[in-house]
Amino acid sequence: MADDFGDEFMRREFPLSGQDFDFLRDFAERRVGVVLSPDKREMIYSRLARRLRSLGLVDFAAYCHRLARGDSAEIAYFIHAITTHLTAFFREAHHFEALLETVFPAIEASMPAGRRLRLWSAACASGEEAYSLAMSIQEYGRFAGWDVRILATDVDAEMLSQACAGIYSADRVSGLSSERQRRFFSRLGDGRYRIADELLAMISFRPLNLIEPFAVGDGYDVIFCRNVMIYFAEPHRRALIARFAEVQRPGAYLMLGHAETLEQGGAQFYDTCGRTIHRRHVDQ
Ligand SMILES: C[S@@+](CC[C@H](N)C(=O)[O-])C[C@H]1O[C@@H](n2cnc3c(N)ncnc32)[C@H](O)[C@@H]1O
Known part of the structure; x- marks a missing residue:
């Protein structure tokens, strides 16, 4: 210009x-x-x-x-x-409802070797998405005795340190039911809320840039990558979907944000099976 x-x-x-x-x-x-x-x-x-x-x-x-x-x-x-860091606990609630109603039962029924469950919050911002995944697992209640891990990543070091701290102002927590507030938080002296240790222990926080090749292991049963690809140019979106496909087994789930689609190329790896819910091809 x-x-x-x-x-x-x-x-x-x-x-x-x-x-x-x-x-x-x-x-x-x-x-x-x-x-x-x-x-x-x-x-x-x-x-x-x-x-x-x-x-x-x-x-x-x-x-x-x-x-x-x-x-x-x-x-x-x-x-x-x-970058934009807008997020909330149980944002886009239909994804968390799908976890309890269809995704977790399907994973449980497939009985993966080692009863292993892997979830990834792939642009976790201040952490609410990852903690909502952990709360959903606890509320589902049928993964006791399973090897359960949640990976939570973001490129922004400041957001990641807020996420690891797991401390939220009262207005961030006020939308949660009193049952969830009681079960999953403790109230600090200054009026803020701290995430329960049982949830913290389920999550590993790591810096990760989604436009670069990543080494995160594989076998992710569910990836939440929401409201970040929308800011990327098409070649980055396309490359990212292909890299997600590499770390997901057939039948695993990929949740995108409300304004995000798989675009060209995505159908090669995933079928759409619900509102912004995609499933790794079973025949790949
Ligand atoms: C709007 S927030 C989305 C938070 C959460 N996923 C949700 O939907 O509520 C977008 C996040 O993407 C992160 N982000 C932006 N570019 C990224 C990149 N290249 N790699 C990883 N994270 C990135 C930002 O730091 C920000 O925390």
Whole structure:
């Protein structure tokens, strides 16, 4: 994008040229796959202006220079600033209902060797999705004696540390039934809620970038990858679905977010068997 004469962004406290904006868009896409459309210049400015002030920088060119020279703390900050972290306990509740009604009974009936259950929350943000999976397993109640593990990953180190801490403000927990609040949380002195140790013990949290090849083991019975692919360009989405297929056995489940579809290529690996619920081909 060429700088327009009289560009309003060049007259701001921290000038943001079209060239700097293009650099930041390109950097975001190369690092984490997130596509920032040309109309996101205001968003970039507002999410980063305070950061430039605290770093004592005079313009976005200096900020771009920092990222370009590989300042890892700044890259982590940038990734946190440009990604969306909206989540909630039992968000898109129909997936958790499907777990209890069809997915868990199907896994239980298939009696995998070693009575082993593996779930993956593949962009866990602040952790609510992974803990909702753990609560669902506990509520299902029929995996006692099974080897159960949940992997929870995110590219954003700040979100991952919030997820590991498992501490939530009262308003994040208020939508849960009082039964769930009592069973799965303890109340801290400052009014916040802490996740029960029995749930924490079921989950391993790890940093993981979904646009890079991953080594997470295999045999995932259920993968939740919700509300992250929507930010990716099509080649990244397509490659990610193919990598998920590699770590899932036939009949395993992949849950996507409400606005996400398998797109071209996905049907090669998965059948759609419910609202944003997909199942690894049995004949692959
Ligand atoms: C909107 S949240 C989704 C949280 C949860 N899955 C849900 O649906 O409630 C999107 C998450 O994707 C993460 N993310 C963005 N790009 C990523 C990437 N390349 N690899 C892994 N996680 C990524 C962000 O850090 C953010 O926490």
